Amino acid sequence: MITIKRPVDLPDTYPLERIGPLKELLFFDIETTGFSGDTSQLYLIGCTYHDGFGWKLIQWFADTRDSEGQLLEAFFTFMERFKVLVHFNGDGFDIPYLLKRCKHLGLNYNFDKITSLDLYKKIKPYRKLLGLENMKQKSIEAFLGVSREDKYSGGQLIDVYREYLMTRQTLLYDLLILHNEDDLRGMPSILPILSYPDLMESPFSLLSQQACSCENNQGTDCAFLNLVWKSPYTVPVQLSYDCYPVSLELHQDTLTCNIALxxxxxxxxxxxxxxxxxxxxxxxxxxxxxxxxxxxxxxxxxxxxxxxxxxxxxxxxxxxxxxxxxxxxxxxxxxxxxxYSPELLSDTDCADTYARQLLSYVSEKNRL
Structure with a gap:
């Protein structure tokens, strides 16, 4: 087994104190030779963490086929000092995979004493609201305007790893290590997506309501209600919807809505x-x-x-x-x-519930 540990610069993209104390957070990602924990092998685990002085990167690499158990022992021992494990779709793949490999190798490790924060699961309920084509990390990066080019996919690197085991070429080793490092470096770039669950899971405060009217194409006056809410949280990308009878815009910490009466x-x-x-x-x-x-x-x-x-x-x-x-x-x-009467929304809970119902309604419709 080869262990790599060094400082790493990670961008400050999201207030991590919302997740937990900085020293308690561990970000991780794994590389394997297949999708099944029963028939494939783990060959690399990478983590980033903050030691109080700065961000650090640590990776455990299986330089031989029989060093997989050493990777698992090193990772689970290291993980004991943290309280929150942060990952993307780790609940669906990485964690079950590691548990299967532990069982296969007779290692008695588990994730019972650490809280799992799966960015994938956290965001998934808001996929329609955000208009995401799918839940792949690249789709989230595209939504946030993040440009990151992966030269190799995890699948392509399986053959690179197998060739490395036969040839021990430094170039192949560097490719494997760099890919995992790039994945870990890319995780902070999608953390701002958590601002949307933050916003949706906190109360909206109604700032104003105003009954208005406008003239339609037929020259008839049409009544509508203008509503403005504030949230404690700010979102990184503006959302706009127009699905009759609602026109809605979510910008930074403000939700503005026009509703046809x-x-x-x-x-x-x-x-x-x-x-x-x-x-x-x-x-x-x-x-x-x-x-x-x-x-x-x-x-x-x-x-x-x-x-x-x-x-x-x-x-x-x-x-x-x-x-x-x-x-x-x-x-x-x-x-x-x-x-309609202005008193309908005078109750704080009613105003908050109505804002959520509006967002739920427009998320089921076509996003503009």
Whole structure:
């Protein structure tokens, strides 16, 4: 086994204290000869950490096929001094792989005493919101505007490692070590993506709301509501969406939204339609306890589609179960409304929930 340890310069891209005390954080990445921990071999583990004076890089390299166990022993012993293990998709691959290799070699090591922070899992719930094509690290780098060119993939380096074992060429050794180092150096570049989970997992504070109107293409006045929220966190890349009835922009720590208000008549559909009669002349449903006194020729059994009462006014779209009663344009309409008043969002929790519902709604639509 060969051990490499030296100082390394890592960019300050994200406030790591949000994850934990600096000295408790260990970033790691592994290199293997395949995807299966049952049939392939671990040949390199690399870590970066802060020792209180600066960032350090440490790598353990299997320079022979039978030194894999030494790598595992060195890594797990070293890991004991840390409390948080940071990685990209390590919960899905690296950690299960290492545990399988330990089992194969009869080594009694585990990750029970360290907290695992998987950047992949942390970001995945917000993939649609961010408009990520997939969850590959390169897609996240592209979203953040990070340009990093990998000359070799992990798969290509498998043959490089096998050739190294046969030839011991320094050039091949350098390629293997450098690739792992580049992966570790690249991890800080994607850490700013954590600002989005930070923002989504913290409360939004409503700064202002203003009912406005504008003239559409037909010359008709259209009412809309302008809402502005603030977050304790700042995001690195602006997000913009426009999916009727919502136009939304997330910029730094500010969420700004314009929402089209509905002016006119909507319907409230009673859930238990079998308890109601429908009155065609009044175009409304009434409870059977009252409808029993109505002439039989002026009533009929209500159906799910006719069991409603009508209401006129100015209405705010809602994108989840927040306010009752929830009204619709027709029975099959997915979008519901509530009668608008400024007091709707006066409650801090309601305002926060509404912001999250808006973000969830637009993330399901096409991103502009």
């Amino acid at each position: 509905y002016q006119g008549e909507l319907k409230y559909f009673y859930p238990n339609y079998k308890d109601y009669y429908y009155l065609p002349l009044e175009d409304a449903a009434i409870h059977k306890s009252v409808g029993a006194y109505v002439d039989k020729n002026a009533r009929r059994k209500a159906t799910a589609k006719t069991c409603y009462t009508r209401k006129q006014g100015l209405f705010l779209p809602q994108f989840g179960s927040l306010w009752a009663p929830a009204l619709r344009e027709d029975y099959k309409a997915s979008l519901t409304y509530t009668q």
